[in-house]
Amino acid sequence: MKVLLAEDDEQLARKLLRVLHGHGFAVDHADNGEDALHLACTGVYDVIVLDLGLPVIDGLAVLQGLRGRGVDFPVLILTARDAWADKSAGFKAGADDYLTKPFLPDELVLRMRALVRRARGLKAETLRCGPLGYDPITGGFELNSAPLRLTAFETRILARLMLFREHVVEREKLFDATYEFQADVPQNSLEVLVGRLRRKIGHHMIETVRGHGYRLTAQNA
Structure with a gap:
């Protein structure tokens, strides 16, 4: 390309x-x-x-x-x-x-x-992880075929996890991708956002890999 x-x-x-x-x-x-x-x-x-x-x-x-x-x-x-x-x-x-x-x-x-x-006349591919879908054109998410309402920061986190679904995303890289170009962001803010995402999509879908980071998974869905 x-x-x-x-x-x-x-x-x-x-x-x-x-x-x-x-x-x-x-x-x-x-x-x-x-x-x-x-x-x-x-x-x-x-x-x-x-x-x-x-x-x-x-x-x-x-x-x-x-x-x-x-x-x-x-x-x-x-x-x-x-x-x-x-x-x-x-x-x-x-x-x-x-x-x-x-x-x-x-x-x-x-x-x-x-x-x-x-x-080229081809349909844009929707990324999926279990019941969760992500449209890379609109940047929108759906859960069980229904639109999922997220804040801008929640969307950045979930998009990153979706891109590397079923793989661990290091906490530092997830933090940098979420708050790039912003200074003085509390270190625990990422955990707060992940907690909010878990309540919206299901706690079982975002695993904490201690000492490393987070993983979006459909294995427990």
Whole structure:
């Protein structure tokens, strides 16, 4: 899969490049909107990951320019803007999906793959662990085929556990993925959130592996 990553945050771009290369993707990187627009109009990509806050030409203008030129590659927007007005503007400009920072790199990969499958006329794969289902396109969960209402932090934790279902996720990595870019977070806050999740999906589905972390499992369902 060939990806265009348009992201000007150097630290985040390096991290995403490592993740995408680790999944075997070929990646072109642009750190400003002018280069992103040029690459997207002259190259062929399976999916474009586009930050809205790009310099020179902002991401929204890049997206409008692409669609205006007939470029129809799937576009996933990355942004720190979480207001509905910003999301609505992105979708109206032609975005296919929207991921708000901070986010899980593994969720980004899942959503990219789902967009590519959808663009090819294939159904996006729903991840399952027993009665629990996760849609990587919408980021929504269901339990016993009914929508599951979760907070943003609960969703981040459960998404991470779902990506590595039936395997132990180290506590430190789960903490970092949940509270990335945030400082002064109480150390026991993760345990509080896990406790709330257990009450919502069943205590038996999230195992504590002492000294290591947590495991989402359907073996006890």
